Amino acid sequence: MTQFGTWQPKIRGKLFYNWPQGACEEALRFTSAGQLGVEPYDVAIVGAGVVGCGLAYRLSQYDLRVLLIDRLHDVGEGTSKANSALIHSGYDAKPGSLESKLLHEAEADWPGLAARLKIPLDPIGGIMMAVTDEQERQLEAAEKNAHANRATDVRILSATEIREREPNASPDVRGGLLVPGESLVDPFMASIAYAEIALANGVDILLGADIAGVELGQPPGAPLHHLVTADGHRLPVRRIVNAAGLGSRRLADGYGGGAFDINPRRGQFLLFDKSARPLVQHILLPVPTAHTKGVLVAPTIFGNLLAGPTAEDLPLEDPAATHTTVEGIRRVVEGGSRLVDGLARQPVIATYAGARCACSQGSYVIRHNDGAPGIVTVTGARSTGLTASISLARHLIDGMQKELGLELSPDSAALDCRPDSAWPGWWRRPFENGATDARADHGCAVCFCEVISGGEIRDALDSPLKPRTMDALKRRTRVLSGRCQGFDCQVPLAEIVSGHTGIGIAQLTKNGPGSELVVPGQAEVTA
Amino acid sequence: MSCGQHFKVAIIGGGPAGIGVAVGLAKRGIGPVVLIERRAEVGGTPMGYRKKPGGVPTFVEWTRGRVVFGEELAGRMAKRLAKTDTTIRLSAQVTQIDPAEKRLTLLWPEGVCDVTADAVVLAAGAREQTPAEKGWLAGARTARVGFTRHITGWLDGHGLLPARKPVVVGSDLIAYSAAAKLRAAGSDKPVMIDRRRSPSAGLFERLFFRRWTRPDWSGDVTAAGIKGDRSAAGVQSSDGQDWHGDGVMICGELVPNTELALLGGLAVELPSRQLQLARGQALSEPGWFAAGNVLGGFHGAQWCYFNGRQAARRVANFLE
Structure with a gap:
């Protein structure tokens, strides 16, 4: 080990x-x-x-x-950093397009690639769900389109077949499309x-x-x-x-x-607590409209449940491109509830918005x-x-x-894989699976929601890319991303980062200059 | 603690409620008892409110009829705990429960370990509601959007002011005490906003905090967003009202820490996360009890302590 x-x-x-x-x-x-x-x-x-x-x-x-x-x-x-955390099979791409070609190739790559990158991938598959008669009529065309994209395992499911697979599917479900190639990823x-x-x-x-x-x-x-x-x-x-x-x-x-x-296409998402995860077995996709792919409901690889996105075109450089709105979140809950019964009463832990790079060409x-x-x-x-x-x-x-005219000669010393020692990763815990070399600080939880230890944070700080912001640590260890959203761990986390790196605690930032955790220009007063 | 150790009673949480349970059980001669605390010291939330000259005392000690610093109050409780034979496990977090077997899985500095008990008391306290849970507050995800716990962590722990022009979201006693702490530490007069028409803190409480601050109050905010690029620059309502600041403090409106119960299969109401009580402080599975703020609502440290003492009585009855 x-x-x-x-x-x-x-x-x-x-x-x-x-x-x-x-x-x-x-x-x-x-x-x-x-x-x-x-x-x-x-x-x-x-x-x-x-x-x-x-x-x-x-x-x-x-x-x-x-x-x-x-x-x-x-x-x-x-x-x-802000998306639906899925590997797409490209079943709904435009056949013959570059996107269709790239997605088809990538789908075959991902299982091996995830193993080489040492990141978790869960091929749980997707179901596109029709909840109106009109949507049901579109399923056949969607299936044909999928086959044209070489996603030959895509097939139509009856309402009964969907209920067998998804007991919490909306009672309005008329039928759907099984899309086995969709996966969850970090x-x-x-x-x-x-x-x-x-x-x-x-x-x-x-x-x-x-x-x-x-x-x-x-x-x-x-x-x-x-x-x-x-x-x-x-x-x-x-x-x-x-x-x-x-x-x-x-x-x-x-x-x-x-x-x-180009312009940012804002997508707002809603993240539910882990108690909501058993509600859904697959990635549930709505039938797309001419405007948007619509609000999907999907588990995350982290064990939560996700609903979103919206699709709002905003002008380039709009500072609101990654802001959520009360109205947008309401639309996500509505959209998700059309697919899954009982979604609205699940406890929410966070909302976020991502800006996709939409291009008119x-x-x-x-x-x-x-x-x-x-x-x-x-x-x-x-x-x-x-x-x-x-x-x-x-x-x-x-x-x-x-x-x-780029000339390529392979570098014989180059790594193709992240080595086993490329830890930390939230899915590999120091005290799990009989690991024997964990330190005492691997047993001291700092983030109580996701149970992340001080030792894991120190290891992340020492990892090759030397993450130095709170958000960078969050993406590696999942600290700050649980149900309390940093209520318990923000200050203890900052103490660990400061103690381990020697950076003054008042200088620490969420994501770079201008995002200091406390108002700048202060010196720490130690008791 | 060797793995697989069995106790008469296991208490999850070493705040005022958990201490109350441990003291109550000791008075009845029940043991062995283990108290499991995930932080490095017992005392819970009040322990973060350090005693200092010029500070704002925010904890009411009803039995002595005075207002004190949380550290004083929790410190006295911790002393009472120290006089008992309770086994105390610090930096130990319960990660999983098995309600039927009354088995707890812990992560602590020596690794992962299981503990069983004849009765278990959940005294895990509460946390403040996040913007997403409020539902009416959206906007940017920036730095310096914090909770009251961060105010105490930065101010009392490091002498650092988390915001010079704070916008306080919430209007209960916790929000007023947060506003008072910020002001006493040198911030500008806080702005306070809430969805409610009038503040949820009572008149007496508001009068008490007037010694330090009278926040600029705006109620009836139906939908709002946090402004800012990399750091919070205030809050803007959807009808155009604008509250400028350099930090947004999300204060009060507690959510009980019932995730162990919820994920372990004890009955919990959603989306409120309230424990469903069988009767008294007993939970849906026999032998499981709860005490303190994990029961929901917002109660002071002393209430939680005495509620823990009461839970000890109920546990004693159950064990007979």
């Missing part, structure tokens, strides 16, 4: 936080571009969401100098695991660095561009992949990228040599980015080989 909290083998990449006066140690602080070396990067990926991290993971298998960069202070912190750990392997394989990661512009190099040949951060650091790069999600338009304007229009807009040679734009991942992250990474690398 590998010892908990010790990543073996060696980490070859560099990790820095661009966090001038902030809550990270001196050794992690980015102060000059020289820290990353003088040699230009072969590829710089702007945007460490699940798409960027997946690409970094795939590129790390080759002998290349790669940089993964994000404006936020953890990977997977933007669009990738959406946070997908980005984190990709990035950890990439870092171990030598990909450099720079967090908290907003790219304000691109200085284009001059052809002929593969020109040397520079990424310029908001605080003026210049990073030399040969190729740039714009995977900046909702920031991709602003970045593309910086290098004269082609026309595309369709899902997965990919442009090579966009604006200048060596630049790839990938945008519009909308709602299937997590699922497609792996097949999209392969697709992008193929494109870079063909269109950008």
